[in-house]
Amino acid sequence: MKIYEAGHQIGNHSNKHPHIGKMNKSQVKDEIMECHHKVKELLGIDMVVFRPPYGEYNNTVIKTSRELGYEVIQWFVDSLATKVQMV
Numbered sequence: 718m719k720i721y722e723a724g725h726q727i728g729n730h731s732n733k734h735p736h737i738g739k740m741n742k743s744q745v746k747d748e749i750m751e752c753h754h755k756v757k758e759l760l761g762i763d764m765v766v767f768r769p770p771y772g773e774y775n776n777t778v779i780k781t782s783r784e785l786g787y788e789v790i791q792w793f794v795d796s797l798a799t800k801v802q803m804v
Contacts, residue, residue: 721762738778
């Protein structure tokens with residue numbers, strides 16, 4: 718809660734940290750929304766960014782995320798980079 722109150726964006730990273738690129742649309746939706754509902758209950762906010770576990774994504778993950786109101790984000794390979802890349 719302190720992180721959110723300090724003005725930081727809270728993002729979705731999945732409920733159980735699966736290999737989401739191997740899941741079908743229904744499974745992807747369930748994984749994202751289970752986490753979404755838990756954070757909504759705790760903080761009262763709707764998250765809008767999703768970073769897939771292990772950096773795995775495919776068209777199903779991206780399309781399903783966007784249908785749920787999320788943008789998929791990734792990180793740069795350079796661990797010293799400070800920017801997030803939108804896919």
